[in-house]
Amino acid sequence: MEMKYMKIIFATGNQDKMREIREIMAGASYEICSMREAGIDLNIEENGNTFEENAVIKAEAVAALAPKAIILADDSGLEVDAMDGAPGIYSARFMGRDSSYQVKNQYILDQLAGLPREKRTARFVCAIAAVFPDGEKIVIRKNMEGWIGEKMAGENGFGYDPIFWPKGYDISSAELSAEEKNRISHRGKALRAMREKLVEYARAHRQ
Numbered sequence: 001m002e003m004k005y006m007k008i009i010f011a012t013g014n015q016d017k018m019r020e021i022r023e024i025m026a027g028a029s030y031e032i033c034s035m036r037e038a039g040i041d042l043n044i045e046e047n048g049n050t051f052e053e054n055a056v057i058k059a060e061a062v063a064a065l066a067p068k069a070i071i072l073a074d075d076s077g078l079e080v081d082a083m084d085g086a087p088g089i090y091s092a093r094f095m096g097r098d099s100s101y102q103v104k105n106q107y108i109l110d111q112l113a114g115l116p117r118e119k120r121t122a123r124f125v126c127a128i129a130a131v132f133p134d135g136e137k138i139v140i141r142k143n144m145e146g147w148i149g150e151k152m153a154g155e156n157g158f159g160y161d162p163i164f165w166p167k168g169y170d171i172s173s174a175e176l177s178a179e180e181k182n183r184i185s186h187r188g189k190a191l192r193a194m195r196e197k198l199v200e201y202a203r204a205h206r207q
Contacts, residue, residue: 007030007031007033007068007069007070008030008031008032008033008069008070008071008072008198009032009033009034009035009038009040009062009066009069009070009071009072010032010033010034010035010071010072010073010074011035011044011058011059011061011062011071011072011073012034012035012073012074013034013035013036015034016158016159017074017187018034020178020182020185020187020188021187021191023178023179023182024182024187024188024191024192025191025195030198035062038066038069040062040065040066042061042062042065044057044058044061044062045057046058046075046089048075048089049089050089050127051075051076051077051089051125051126051127051141052075052127052129052139052141054075054089054127055073055074055075055127055128055129055139056073056129056131056137056139057073058073058074058075058129059071059072059073059129059130059131059137060131062131063131067133068133069133070130070131070132070133070198070201071130071131072128072129072130072194073128073129073131074126074127074128074129074187074190075089075126075127076091076124076125076126076127076186076187077089077090077091077092077124077125078091078122078123078124078125078159078160078164079122079123079124079125080108080111080112080120080122080148081119081121081122082111082112082115082119082120082121082148083108083111083112087104087108091159091160095107101158101159101160101162102152104160105152105160105162105163106152108148108160108163109148109149109150109151109152109163112148117147120147120148120149121145121146121147122146122147122148122164123143123144123145123146123186124143124144124146124160124164124173124185124186124187125141125142125143125186126141126142126143126185126186126187126189126190127139127140127141127190128140128141128190128191128194130194130197130198132201134205136201138194138197140190140193140194140197141190142186142187142189142190142193143186143189144166144167144173144184144185144186144189145166145167146164146165146166146167146169146173147164147165147167148163148164148165149163149164149165149172151163152172152174153171153172153174153175154171154172154173154174154175154176155174156174156175156176156177156178156181157172157173157174157176157181158174160173161173161174161181162174166184173185
């Protein structure tokens with residue numbers, strides 16, 4: 001099976017995430033679309049205990065409806081050490097799904113108020129699962145280390161980007177250019193690693 005014949009459905013309806021995915025995977029010789037673009041309307045219960053488990057749950061749910069496609073799904077979030085790893089796997093649902101990230105971010109800033117940088121360590125985590133038409137599964141996890149800033153800054157990112165300062169930078173993730181963020185981010189690292197696995201899969205299954 002040549003790479004150009006591979007169809008990939010990414011199990012997400014998040015357009016910000018799809019924009020990042022397409023930027024990172026640009027130039028690849030396969031079609032990649034979201035669930036909505038593939039005509040799949042599915043409410044998936046993410047009841048796993050880890051990022052990896054939730055990514056697999058989502059990928060398998062979509063694979064059941066599109067058995068001939070390669071399905072990718074990710075589960076990602078922010079772990080704040082001073083909050084015992086919260087919001088973690090509940091990052092999207094933290095303080096309720098309907099609460100804005102302005103509210104979520106301000107809450108985290110309030111929880112860490114007065115703490116020095118060394119006590120504000122945090123990381124973004126991304127686990128990506130792939131389910132192939134032959135039933136093979138792959139899961140990859142990557143992190144981006146950093147700390148929680150003392151204020152929200154930047155408008156280039158989304159989610160928790162405005163309060164996260166990547167290690168080695170004196171600006172927030174939301175102040176980075178898209179190219180720089182994709183180069184160092186948890187999702188960028190995980191997608192590039194998964195892209196290598198997709199190439200290996202295509203070569204192994206070439207007809």
